[in-house]
Amino acid sequence: MxxxxxxxxxxxxxxxxxxxxxxxxxxxxxxxxxxxxxxxxxxxxxxxxxxxxxxxxxxxxxxxxxxxxxxxxxxxxxxxxxxxxxxxxxxxxxxxxxxxxxxxxDADYLAASRMRVTEAKAVAHSVFQATAAAFEMFGSMPTFDRDFYAGLSQDFSRQVETTPLYLLIDAISRNQDTTIQHCSLVTTVAVAFASHLGLSGREVSRLFTAAFFHDIGKSAIPKSVIDKPGRLTEDETRLMRSHVTVGHEILSRYPETAGEVAEVALHHHEMLDGSGYPQGLRGTEISDLIRIVTICDIFAALIERRSYKEPLPAREAYDIIVGMGPKLDQDLVGAFESVAFSVA
Ligand SMILES: [Fe+2]
Ligand SMILES: [Fe+2]
Structure with a gap:
């Protein structure tokens, strides 16, 4: 094996x-x-x-x-x-x-694969340009450093050029525009939060990768389920929830994303009070990196338009996060306030 x-x-x-x-x-x-x-x-x-x-x-x-x-x-x-x-x-x-x-x-297969790589790299490149542009959303934050944000995005873009990470981006973007937009937004929010928390450059870049790939497992879920306008059936919910284990499996294949980044994909729906999935982890079993991505993920999902709901204003989204009480790290939620309120 x-x-x-x-x-x-x-x-x-x-x-x-x-x-x-x-x-x-x-x-x-x-x-x-x-x-x-x-x-x-x-x-x-x-x-x-x-x-x-x-x-x-x-x-x-x-x-x-x-x-x-x-x-x-x-x-x-x-x-x-x-x-x-x-x-x-x-x-x-x-x-x-x-x-x-x-x-x-199969010469055709080899040629088609090489073509796919070229296309996938182009997609990855445009996704990162969009992520870099989205950083401007936090232009009013006192900790906002335009050059730092742009540099991060460029570093990641280079990493994508030289590793199989572009295949992962291609996998999500090919069939799911909602998911790729969501991943870009979570990344932007997470990086803004990280620099507000004063994390080191290395930690921020780790968070960038973890946030970007947290929902990679959704590439295996049909678009009809991801974009379903109504309530999901029990089977569909089970399928949707499988994105965490699938994501972990995919990310564990590559040395660049195995370990911590793959762990974030597996556990970003765990809650501190044990009510999350897939393992119902509690408290100290959930790392800081996961706690940060979870808060940014929920916030991003609330302020996005989805096929089944309108986007919420940032302040209302923040109130919902506060209302989740013991499920989230309330110290981090408190620190998140100024990030949430700086979204126009
Ligand atoms: Fe998720
Ligand atoms: Fe997500």
Whole structure:
């Protein structure tokens, strides 16, 4: 599984979308093998796994399979060929041989993936320009530092250029304009709050990333549920709530977002009194970073227009947050007042 994770990360860095699947899981639910342009088995040798794969794969899928392993021997290559898998490459830090093989199996797929990367980077870039412009919203705050805010956004934009983070932004922005706007607003509010609290540059930039990706799991929720004008049914609510675990899973795949940032995605709907989800954490189990994002998230959701509600004025939104009492960190809520009131 570690080989597979390393490969998925390396491929994302090369701009190729990759999903991780466990063959045992697929074998348990027949019909679950998804259509894919190329299948890659990432294992030290790959022969045993390839045999299990052969038992469930369609012949066309088998012809689109590559084994990628660090210890593949000449004998393994013969054994794999006997199983109907003629594409084998030695695993290493350089992906060129693997990408060449993918190009042989499906040149269109490789070209389309590269095009997607270019487009995704352009989207990421425009999202950050919008986030930087939104900082002006806090122009009246005494702690507002235009250059600092613009610098943060540029740093993040650079990070997005050189890491797979652009794939995450692309994932949300492709099907959900409401979510991408929400994430931008939460980020802006969180950064304004952080500089009001006097957090260090490093802490603010951590908060920037955590706030931006807190709802990444919504990329897996259908737009019809996200933008549903009426009340959600019980099943829809359950699906909607799954965005926290899905987000945690996605963010844990990348070293840039694994750990703290992924934890914020998992826990930003927890409440200090234990009434939140998914784990009903309480008090000190909830870190400061999560507490800050939670307050900014609720505030942003209240002042946004959604398909099922009008935007609230900032003061009314702040009153609602105060009214949530023991659910939120009231010291932080008190400090948040001047941030909330500086929103025009
Ligand atoms: Fe959320
Ligand atoms: Fe949110």
């Amino acid at each position: 570690d080989d597979a994770r390393a490969l998925a990360t390396a491929m994302a860095r090369s701009g190729i979308a990759a999903d991780l699947m466990v063959i045992d899981d697929l074998a348990r639910s027949p019909g679950a093998v998804p259509d894919a342009p190329v299948y890659i088995i990432a294992e030290p040798q790959g022969v045993a796994t390839a045999a299990a794969w052969r038992a469930i794969a369609r012949p066309a899928s088998l012809r689109r399979t590559i084994v990628w392993g660090p210890n593949v021997t000449a004998g393994d290559i013969v054994a794999l060929d006997n199983l109907g898998i003629g594409y084998v490459t030695k695993a290493g830090p350089r992906l060129d041989p693997l990408l060449r093989l993918i190009g042989v199996i």
